[in-house]
Amino acid sequence: MTEGTRTGRAVPGNRWDLLDGVRPDVAPTVSVIVAHYRQPEQLARLLHALGRQDFPADRVEIIVVDDGSPEPPVVPRGVRLLVQADAGFRLAAARNLGAAAARNEILVFLDADTTPEPEYLRQITRLPALAFDSVTVGRRKHADLALVPTTSPIEIAGPRHELEDPSWLVDAYRESRNLLDLNCRSYRYLIGAVLACSRRFFLETGGFDDSFDQYGGEDWEWGYRAWLLGAVIAHVPEAVAWHDGADRAGREPGALSSKNAETLRLIDLIPVPGSRGRGLPANRVDILVSGPKADATEAQAFVSVDSALAALPRHSATIATVGAAPLIPPDPERFDRVRLEFVLERPVRIHPGALATVLTAVESGDYQEVLVRDANGTLLLRARSRREAARQRRWGPDAVLPTLELGDLPGITELVAEVDLEAYLGGW
Structure with a gap:
């Protein structure tokens, strides 16, 4: 496949399995967009891991977007740093800011507290490099990395300090055959901290809804719009990244209230059965x-x-x-x-x-x-x-x-x- 035809693979429906074993002849150019807020040690761990990828370094740019930390992070030479004002939890806006500044073909979104294993970039960019309307989600695992040196190999440190994965997500990936079996509610399995797509398709979606200013939901809302626009969606279990800490639902006392607020926000934005109200009609038409x-x-x-x-x-x-x-x-x-x-x-x-x-x-x-x-x-x-x-x-x-x-x-x-x-x- 030549550089000019890399985006030209089409599959019927969501049949990304028809591209199993196929790799682009030339590695795509990749922009890694890292969202950060007051996480200097976790950011250092992530940036160290990005330096250990089995992917051509000259094909990668790294963009760190700081969401208004009191003190912006210090990043190594060659890493681009963008800063937005502290106006609440603006993860969606931070990701959009990074995407707007990106120069490369494939966008890889990571959060500063989520560290990729060495083959992460190679695995998660494969499908978007073959078909530009592919959206891939990596395998986010959980570990307690608080006492682990930032330079420790994550593929060793992660399993040694592993925490329990959320069973609902593990089950969903297994039952859907890694999202090969897709439906209108599969957006729930797209996790923004381990997401990748082509820059071309991201622009087609209009990006994340940057009116989100509280934790949660911006990735699901974007995922549903991507699904509506015909994205080929796949979970890539070989693309492993380790989140520092337990799943949020299991570690915060106010998690249920926060989740309810997120669900209420999404009722009108995703008006499908199982997401909209049972009796109250949504404003948007399904x-x-x-x-x-x-x-x-x-x-x-x-x-x-x-x-x-x-x-x-x-x-x-x-x-x-x-x-x-x-x-x-x-x-x-x-x-x-x-x-x-x-x-x-x-x-x-x-x-x-x-x-x-x-x-x-x-x-x-x-x-x-x-x-x-x-x-x-x-x-x-x-x-x-x-x-x-x-x-x-x-x-x-x-x-x-x-x-x-x-x-x-x-x-x-x-x-x-x-x-x-x-x-x-x-x-x-």
Whole structure:
């Protein structure tokens, strides 16, 4: 692979396993962005470990971003230091500042208290170097390094002082086959302290949301947007980095209150099942319904969209149009997290539960689109994933997943004659 074509690998869906064993012919250029706040000894340990990587040193730049420490850190010659004012916990802004200053192809995000083993850069940059829309997360392990000299080899010191890993994360990586099996809630397994992607894709996402000014959530929010934009997401267990200390959830008395505040912040930003409220609707739309596109009476159009919304998960869907008439004033922010689109091609009545098969198929990640036809082959509706649409726009036919066609589904009926709207609403 030449320097100019390094970003050109495409895979269908999230099939990064098709690139197993493949390495770029030329090592990518890498910008390591280290977020720091009042951690001089941990930073020294991390910088020492970066000097021991089995990766060409002339292909790496190191950028330390200090988040307003009372005294900025002292860094070795050749390490770039950026400083932002102390205006609260601004980890997202610090990472964005480092990314904006980066000159290289691949961005590797590390926190100052997280020290990489010698093969870390080689392992975590492999996929982003092959396909520019890949996002990789390393294996963050935990150790008590308080009494360990900063120059001790971390691949020895870490295991000797190892602490328990959070079981929920270990289980998630195992059950998902290192995130090969992806879904709309896999963003929870992207840890900002051990994250890597191409600079090109990071810019496409718009970066982290720097309005986050409290601990937690900025990596999950970014991870969900990256997923929506079609990122190929992989956990790389060979890319090991050691966090100095236990997992935060197990070491701070106020951890639950802090986690609740983070969850409340994310409810509206990630409006998917399991993340949004169960009864309270989110401000942002998850599923968008439009149509019917064919000629329909006002009553037929109402029954079409109303029955479609009733058949979809509660509070998940919103109508965009009835026919060609927009029902909702333009509001880009409200629609910037749409995950699925249901387009009604014909006037239809959809009974409760009738869309379950369609929803399962389009959410599976196995298809770019699901088409529903009646017994005569007439197209009644289509369901499509915004994630897969993004991948198709980016890669064209190289990344296209198959289309699933479903015929004559029970409970989905074309409305040929005029409907009795009063009877529909009254239930008789």
